[in-house]
Amino acid sequence: MNPKFFASIAVVITGLVLLYGIADFPTFGDPRSPANSGVEGGAPSTSLYYINESYGDTKVPNLVTSVLADYRGYDTMFETVVVFAAGIAIFAILRCVGKDDGAVISAPTKNSIDGDHNRIIVGMTCRLAVPVVQIFALYVVAHGHHSPGGGFQGGVMLGASFILIALAGNLDDALGRFSEKSYMALASLGILIYAGFGVLPQVLGKNFLDYGVLQKILLTDGPEMARSHSMLGVEIGVAITVMSIMFAIFANLSSRGTLKGGL
Amino acid sequence: MVEFFLNTVKPHFNFWVYVILMMIGLWSLIAKNNLIKKMMGLAIFQSAIILFYVSIGVKDGATIPVLEHYGDYAEKAVSAGPDVSATESSPAPAASNPADAFANPVPHVLMLTAIVVGVATLGVALALCEMIFKEFDTLEEDELLRKIKALHDDA
Amino acid sequence: MLEQLPAVILLAPLFGALLISLFGLRERRACFPVAFASLLIALASAIGAGTRAFTGGAYDYFIGGWEEPLGIGIVLRVDSLNGLLLIAIAVVAVLALIFTIRPSSEKDEGKTAYFYILFLLLCVGLFGITITGDAFNLFVLIEVSALTSYGLVAIGSSRRCKMAAFHYLLMGTVGASFYLLGVGYLYLKTGSLNIQDINTILATNAVVSESPGVTTAFILILVGIWIKMAFFPLYGWLPNAYSYCPSGSACLLAPLMTKVSVYVMIRVMLSIFGLEWVFGHPGWSDLVVWLAVIAILAGSIMALAQREIKRMLCYLIVAEIGYMVGGAWLNDPNLWGLTGAFYHILADAMMTLCLFLTAGIFFKYRGISEIADLDGIFKKMPLTSIGFVIGALAMIGVPPTCGFFSKFYLIRGGIEGGQWEYVAALLISSLVNAVLFFRIFEIAYFGKKPAEGHDHEHNHEHEHEHEAPAQTVLPAREAPLSALIPLLAAAALILLVGIFNGQIVELIRVAFEIPSTLVSNLR
Numbered sequence: 001m002n003p004k005f006f007a008s009i010a011v012v013i014t015g016l017v018l019l020y021g022i023a024d025f026p027t028f029g030d031p032r033s034p035a036n037s038g039v040e041g042g043a044p045s046t047s048l049y050y051i052n053e054s055y056g057d058t059k060v061p062n063l064v065t066s067v068l069a070d071y072r073g074y075d076t077m078f079e080t081v082v083v084f085a086a087g088i089a090i091f092a093i094l095r096c097v098g099k100d101d102g103a104v105i106s107a108p109t110k111n112s113i114d115g116d117h118n119r120i121i122v123g124m125t126c127r128l129a130v131p132v133v134q135i136f137a138l139y140v141v142a143h144g145h146h147s148p149g150g151g152f153q154g155g156v157m158l159g160a161s162f163i164l165i166a167l168a169g170n171l172d173d174a175l176g177r178f179s180e181k182s183y184m185a186l187a188s189l190g191i192l193i194y195a196g197f198g199v200l201p202q203v204l205g206k207n208f209l210d211y212g213v214l215q216k217i218l219l220t221d222g223p224e225m226a227r228s229h230s231m232l233g234v235e236i237g238v239a240i241t242v243m244s245i246m247f248a249i250f251a252n253l254s255s256r257g258t259l260k261g262g263l
Numbered sequence: 264m265v266e267f268f269l270n271t272v273k274p275h276f277n278f279w280v281y282v283i284l285m286m287i288g289l290w291s292l293i294a295k296n297n298l299i300k301k302m303m304g305l306a307i308f309q310s311a312i313i314l315f316y317v318s319i320g321v322k323d324g325a326t327i328p329v330l331e332h333y334g335d336y337a338e339k340a341v342s343a344g345p346d347v348s349a350t351e352s353s354p355a356p357a358a359s360n361p362a363d364a365f366a367n368p369v370p371h372v373l374m375l376t377a378i379v380v381g382v383a384t385l386g387v388a389l390a391l392c393e394m395i396f397k398e399f400d401t402l403e404e405d406e407l408l409r410k411i412k413a414l415h416d417d418a
Numbered sequence: 419m420l421e422q423l424p425a426v427i428l429l430a431p432l433f434g435a436l437l438i439s440l441f442g443l444r445e446r447r448a449c450f451p452v453a454f455a456s457l458l459i460a461l462a463s464a465i466g467a468g469t470r471a472f473t474g475g476a477y478d479y480f481i482g483g484w485e486e487p488l489g490i491g492i493v494l495r496v497d498s499l500n501g502l503l504l505i506a507i508a509v510v511a512v513l514a515l516i517f518t519i520r521p522s523s524e525k526d527e528g529k530t531a532y533f534y535i536l537f538l539l540l541c542v543g544l545f546g547i548t549i550t551g552d553a554f555n556l557f558v559l560i561e562v563s564a565l566t567s568y569g570l571v572a573i574g575s576s577r578r579c580k581m582a583a584f585h586y587l588l589m590g591t592v593g594a595s596f597y598l599l600g601v602g603y604l605y606l607k608t609g610s611l612n613i614q615d616i617n618t619i620l621a622t623n624a625v626v627s628e629s630p631g632v633t634t635a636f637i638l639i640l641v642g643i644w645i646k647m648a649f650f651p652l653y654g655w656l657p658n659a660y661s662y663c664p665s666g667s668a669c670l671l672a673p674l675m676t677k678v679s680v681y682v683m684i685r686v687m688l689s690i691f692g693l694e695w696v697f698g699h700p701g702w703s704d705l706v707v708w709l710a711v712i713a714i715l716a717g718s719i720m721a722l723a724q725r726e727i728k729r730m731l732c733y734l735i736v737a738e739i740g741y742m743v744g745g746a747w748l749n750d751p752n753l754w755g756l757t758g759a760f761y762h763i764l765a766d767a768m769m770t771l772c773l774f775l776t777a778g779i780f781f782k783y784r785g786i787s788e789i790a791d792l793d794g795i796f797k798k799m800p801l802t803s804i805g806f807v808i809g810a811l812a813m814i815g816v817p818p819t820c821g822f823f824s825k826f827y828l829i830r831g832g833i834e835g836g837q838w839e840y841v842a843a844l845l846i847s848s849l850v851n852a853v854l855f856f857r858i859f860e861i862a863y864f865g866k867k868p869a870e871g872h873d874h875e876h877n878h879e880h881e882h883e884h885e886a887p888a889q890t891v892l893p894a895r896e897a898p899l900s901a902l903i904p905l906l907a908a909a910a911l912i913l914l915v916g917i918f919n920g921q922i923v924e925l926i927r928v929a930f931e932i933p934s935t936l937v938s939n940l941r
Contacts, residue, residue: 007294011286018282021603021634027274029323031363034609034626035370036322041623042608043488043615047320047369050490051362055330063328063368064375072372074481074492078546078558079376081432082565085539086383088439089569090390092532093580147329152379188439195432201483208425210483249386256393292588305591312595316602369611373554377598380561384591387568391587394572394580411578 058227060145068150069231073209077194079152080238084187087245094257119169126168133161141239145228151235155242162247171255174247180259183244190241194234277318285311298395298402302388309381313374320367328368423467424479424494427504427545430459435538442531449534450519456538457515460545461508468501472925478551489612495551499760499929502922503548503681506764509911510673510771511541513904517775518666520782520900529573536573537670540566544678553601553690554611556682557594560646563678564590567671574664582658589655593645600638604690607631613689620695627695636696639686647679647739650713657732665778668728669904673770676735677763680742684760688930693751703749704837710744711843713737718850725788727777730854731770734813737847738766744843745828749835757926758827761919765812765820768915772809772908776802779897779905789858794865799896803862805905810855812912815848820916827923 026033038045050067060066068076134157141154166174200217201210211230212223220226255261272279288308292301396402399410434456442449471477476497484491496504515537543563550556568590572583605611607626608619620627641652648656660672687696697703717737724730742762748755779802780786780795796803812821825844832841896902915922 003296004294007290007292010293011290014289015282015286017634017637018285018599019279021631021638022275022278022282023630025275025278025606025631028277028318029321031322031325031360033319033606035319035606036367036609037360038609039607039619039623039626041621041626042610042619043612045609046487046489046611047367047609048362049487050368051328051365061330063330063365064371067368067372068375070482071484071490072492075372075376075555075558078555078562079379081539081542082380082383082558082562084439085536085562085565085569086386088532088535088539089387089565089572092529092536092569092573093387093390093394093583095529095532148327152375184443185440188436191432192436195429195436199429202422202425207479207483208422208429208481210481212483253386253389253393256397289592292592298584301588305588308592309595312599312602315599316605319602319606370605376554376558380558383565384561384587387565388584388587391568391572391580391584395584398577398580407581411581414577 057224058231059224060228060231062145062147062149064148065144065150065231065235069234070209070211070227073198073234076234076238077191077198077209080191080194080241083242083245084191087187087248090249090252094252095259096257122168126164130161130164133157133164137161137239141235142232144235145232151238152242154235155239156246158239158243159246159250162243163250166250166254171251171259171261175251175259178247180248180251183248187241187244187248190237190239190244193237193240197230197234197237277321278315281311281315281318284314296404298392298404298407301404302385302392305388306381306385309377313377313381316370316374316377320370322363322366325364325366328365328371330365420466420470421479423463423470424496424549425481426463427460427467427508427549428542430456430463431538431541431545435535435542438531438535438538442534446527446530449531450515453515453534453538454512457508457512457541460541461505461512464501464504464508464545467496468498468505471496471498471501476929489610489615492555493551493612493614494549495613496549497929498925499681499685500548502760502764502925503678504545506767507541507544507548507674507678510767511537511544511670513771513775513907514666514669514673516904517669517778517901520898533570533573533666536566536569537667540570540670544674547678547682551613552611553604553613553616557598557601560594560597560682563675564594564646567675570667570671571659571663573667574662576662576664578658579662579664582655582662586655586659589645589652593642593652596638596642596645598642600635600640600642603631603635603638607635613685616690617692620690621692633699636686636691640683643679643683643686644743647676647683647743648736649739649743650709650716650736653713653717653736653739656736657729660732660735661726661728665774665782669771669774669778672731672735672774673767676739677742677767680739680746680759680763683743684746684756687746688756697749697751703747703835706747707744707749707837707840710740710747711839713740714744714843714847718847722850722854725790727780727787727789727792728774730789731773731777734773734851734854735770738762738770741824741828741844741847742766744840745831748831748837748840752831752835753927753930754827754834755831756930757923758824758831760926761820761827761923762824764922765824765912765915768908768912769809769812769819769821772805772905772912773813775901775905775908776806776809779901783897783901789861792858792862794862796859796863801902802897802905805902805909806862807859808909808912810851810858812916814851814855818916819912820919821912823916823919 031037036047038048050063050071054063054066055061058066058070137154137157140149140157141151144150144154162174162178165177197211198209201213202208204213204216206213211227214230215223215226218226218229220229251259285308288304288306288311291304292308295301295304392402395407399407401407434452437452438449442452476495479494479496480491481494482491518533518537540563543559543566546559547556547563550559568583568587571586572580601611604616607629608616610616610619620632626632645652660668663671687693714737717733717740721730721733721737724733742759745755745759745762780792786792808819812819815821815825825848829841829844832838832844
């Protein structure tokens, strides 16, 4: 059957089913919708609890971070595992260890940012930009408690700074600064940090990811500050994993697994 | 016609937008021949779902879910006590609830996860496309199916 | 310590995967012991957590310690259904792992560490799907298991596996996205993501439970899960994906991925929407049972037409999924049907493991992938053949294998619900399976007829060119112990699950809330 015809039918049917469902949805922007304020018959609204009580529980003003890293931290851990699993899947698919299989996509030899006078402008700009990007990325990770930011955003920016080095110069430049051994080790280290913050409370007798009980180890005044600091710890773990995997994915995709040549 | 537009579409225009976007993505996922275009359709499809979720948490006149003057607000909210429970959610416009100043944080949290998952999936899909290209030298689905069938008939 | 078991089930394979990624890339021989140890820990924890649910009733585990109000944290919930499935997943994973101890060829040796990491992360995903009590968390874990399974399918050296993995990726992501959209519609109408909370709201609040938004949410979630379980007509990705993936992956993917999706469907029907809500819509049950009937018949007939062993088994999986979906949706809600469908999840996991292990042994150690090449194999590999025969008898439905009892419960449910088309489809499918497998027994035991001898050699040569592994075809000798142990264990489990079906069914019925006086009456 012609795929375009079949696609049109499938799309029309699906669209009608979806539109049928939105018939009695709340108005756009309604603060009294069930998602924003809860509904009769259920438990008290979680969204209102987060807005009102989460500062008292965790002393973190950014509500998104407190929900992401503490209340729903289990989801975030698995999200990091998804990133890690995608990286491993890409290595498993692409990475040809040992012999070079087939043609390398492009083999630039003289484009290192340290050599070749044609690349002075690009090289210099890159040298100026990369440290600024990295410091901003670290700021985003650390300031995730007070402004939009956090582990994923900062990690992507850190990965992007290495990709910038690879784009401006040679993939070998970037790999020289962040080798395959390093990024493989750091990727798992990030999740180990996260899971470590989860398992420590279990050792101390409470449930998984119950940061409050870590006040004995972190020596804070109360469980709230322990939660705040643990959130920073897990965000750092997330940032490390995301940085390593983002760069690893770029390195493998651009060189088709050989880690030689490429962009 | 105009009433239909004003009564049905306008209060839910965000939902109409996302349905149209999603259908564009789904159509190109099924109908397009090139594998990369199929992946783009998948990306549009997933973006539409993200848009839908984020639009759930919007409140009129609300700001981002970060407590700005957290010092004052926190004391006010904690001392006010848990009076903002579900019993107040009936349509009568009660006294403006201090929590209405902040958008709902939950959809943002959920969508952070969904975006990352989408990116990871696209990464794996691109790796597969590279290996398919290396093996068969084309990314057009009809040619690929022909070449695979030829492989199979040889065996 | 005992209360922490639900978390330990997930953490053991996760830490195993992380340890392998830290050390296994250099020390290839360390991969298998680490993986094996972590899965054994997971199995022990699953048995512990499950037993606590069987004896003491369902219990919750609040992650992060956030208990009140319900839904601010993520809850893990273990009841008797979960407990059984967790143990089944752990057992299948351990047996499939033992099978993979030898790599298929030297090219695959470099990827050993990646394979084991993906294997363990898939197990983490499956355990997580089974044990979670939060609708969005279910989506994240579906994606964990999906991404790792795309990797496991594509890791092979067959020329077609990458394309098969790509189609699997497209369909799987669309399925998961539909599920996510359905959860979004539910969240919009109920304001909650916790499964128990949504159930309470739908049971008590009539305005919400009758709205078209909730109905559409159910349809979207259901279609999404149907894509992931390869329910007819959305099964297109399955035959290619499971036929071209390496044998080690197939032994983990085929028994578990689709069955866990069937469990998700039953969980959604039972615990999120509630059986009264689902069956309160007239006509849905009939529609779905008819679709299931078509699935069963189409799967069985297409299996008859296949020449390759693995492809035939894949179409049989499509038919088995039809049994389970049809059984769960039988009229009214039908408690025998639901029980039979869930018991069939456990039974089918064992049967599929047994049959795919056999197919894997034939391919990996003999280079055989077509049915016609099996001639005389029963005499050359007697122990493997015993395993194959038991698996085949279970598929046909011969007592005392578990296949017989699951068909018995499903047919009983069909008769009670008055849906005779389903009963007829089950019986026809058993007949077709019998024809299918006895044809294979004939070729395997008595050898091929001489008229087809020339064709057979022609096929055999080309097989070696394109698909055969690097190891040479062994002389008339049995498969190695690493392959025999899981096969014979799976065959033993098929018999045990069949013999103890009474106790298992008792445990399942507790979750569907039938008082046992009613059980004894119906028996």
